[in-house]
Amino acid sequence: MKNKIYAGGDEVVADVPDGASIMFGGFGGAGFPNNLIRALARRGTRNITAISNNCGSGDNELGILFKNKQIRKAHASFPGPTANHFQDCYGAGEIELELMAQGILCERLRAQAAGIPAFYTTVGVGTEVAKGKEERVVRGKRCILESALGADYAFIKAWKADRIGNLIYRKAARNFNPLMAAAAETTIVEVDEIVEVGALDPEVIITPSIFVDRIVQVPGR
Amino acid sequence: MSKQRLTREQIAERAAQELPDGGCVNLGFGIPNLMSNYVPAGKTIYFHSENGILGMGPRAKPGEEDFDLVDAMKVPVTVIPGAAFFNQAEAHMMTRGGHLDVAVLGAFQVSEKGDIANWKVPGTKGSGGIGGAMDIAVGARRLIVCMEHNARDGAPKVVRQCTYPLTAIECVKAIITDLAVIDITAEGLLLREVAPGFTPAEVQRFTEPRLIVSENVPEMRLAAGGM
Structure with a gap:
């Protein structure tokens, strides 16, 4: 071993x-x-x-x-x-x-660990961190796309x-x-x-x- | 009657009256952090820290610090019976996922729509820092902001539209300042209480957006001798 x-x-x-x-x-x-x-x-x-x-x-x-x-x-x-x-x-x-937002840092790490390339979140919508990120409405809420890290x-x-x-x-x-x-x-x-x-x-x-x-x-x- | 604005401690004291017994609560930097000293007698609050604590107790006494047990401001703390430790992702599941009953943040500006700006002063050098504020603001069931009503130069901090970099949009439910308690409602800013000695008209003068004022706006109730 x-x-x-x-x-x-x-x-x-x-x-x-x-x-x-x-x-x-x-x-x-x-x-x-x-x-x-x-x-x-x-x-x-x-x-x-x-x-x-x-x-x-x-x-x-x-x-x-x-x-x-x-x-x-x-x-x-x-x-x-x-x-x-x-x-x-x-x-x-x-x-x-x-x-980036602290919880989004956590979640990007978790996504990487879990084999999830990207996810949508409400965190950061309408702020500087949303710049350049895809935005869409999911289940009635504005979200941005974040990638695994x-x-x-x-x-x-x-x-x-x-x-x-x-x-x-x-x-x-x-x-x-x-x-x-x-x-x-x-x-x-x-x-x-x-x-x-x-x-x-x-x-x-x-x-x-x-x-x-x-x-x-x-x-x- | 004196006409002093509230001290930071008194803002914290008033804000602590908003905490529900048994509630899970996150307190941000600044005035909110002082609130844990003013939990009304007989209430148990499970304070949450984004580094993985639910059930945070008072600061550790000198000589009893454990530097593996610190709050989000690096201060050695204690835990109360029923506390739990967990990782940072779980801590933010609690913030973002709508599990915190109340969160209280400091702010540079709050808009009449409930937008909050609290992480960066425009025009200053340095990177700024977001920390847990965006996750907490978006996810708390009830977000309260505690701050001085006006900036040092007198500029209103309750504004029509934030000019500072935003933390989150349309999420603040109440604002507690050294002049007033204000609820953010669908109809606009409702003046719920004024600081002792102040009139609604005076509070309006220090506030940019129009306040909704009922006939009788009560004064905030603070501990005797606190003024």
Whole structure:
């Protein structure tokens, strides 16, 4: 059976190429794969397309990747008041940004994971985000067409993994992580603890192992 | 009688009276976020946070913070008995899918048709940020806006047509400000209450669209000593 467990952050991102599209879990300081992000900063992968709710907080979370000019394009919902490195890049015209409603970001990931190429929604009708999108009336309501959103990689954070990649999360640190795990070609998870197969009750598993390709156990946030 | 406009805390206090016992409620940034301090005694509200919490309790006490348990403003919080955790997509099924009894958002402008603009100030640098506001505005069963009645330069924020980038159209049901409680109805803006000491005519002067005013518009009721 394929071994999904890697020795550390540097090893697990060692083959992530320039130009890769990468989803990053996390919200409000919770559930960010900070060790994987720092490993990616050390590796120096460039021309990244990043998909994430936020765009960093100072040097933390995605901040270091914007500071290092490793990200070329971002799909985000709320870049954030403390995303200074992102805002510097954005102000200088160095970053292409697609801004979208947070729930639509979620649903686009879910559509990708579920094999649904596009869907209609009332969210965004009559606003800037509707520009260039097909509009039609569905069941009496004005809707716009939104497309699925996937990526080459998902970098996610979970609490515990078993050795084949079943995952559980802690509290509000779950947020985008399970959605991204299911929407990427290759999902890399950093966890606080790896346990034996069978140690996690099947009733409580949030992300089934089928969605997880690589696991690292790393200390700290 | 004093003729002070309400403080932000008092707007929150008045708005909290709109929350139904047992209701599932999302509070946005700004004044709405203050409302959880004013839930009327005897009511249980299940506060929803778009990062995957239903049943959010008060802020965590110093020394008891768990940074995996934060609200949408990154503040460490607690949960009440009956709380649940879920992923962000489920959190937004609740917003968009019409499952929240009430949502309360801040705003830069609200139009007489119920359009809301709350995510970007035109002409400012930076990207702006949408966050959960569009999903919440479109999907809440009852959307209330809490805001100051006028901008710092005195410009009305209750307007005929929004000039700021829109968050969503035709969705606001009520506006609670430092001057008034206004319902948005099919007939237009109905002045439901005025701030203590103010007359409907005064509120009209600070409001761009015409208000529908009944013969007796009551004053808002706030806790004694709050003024």
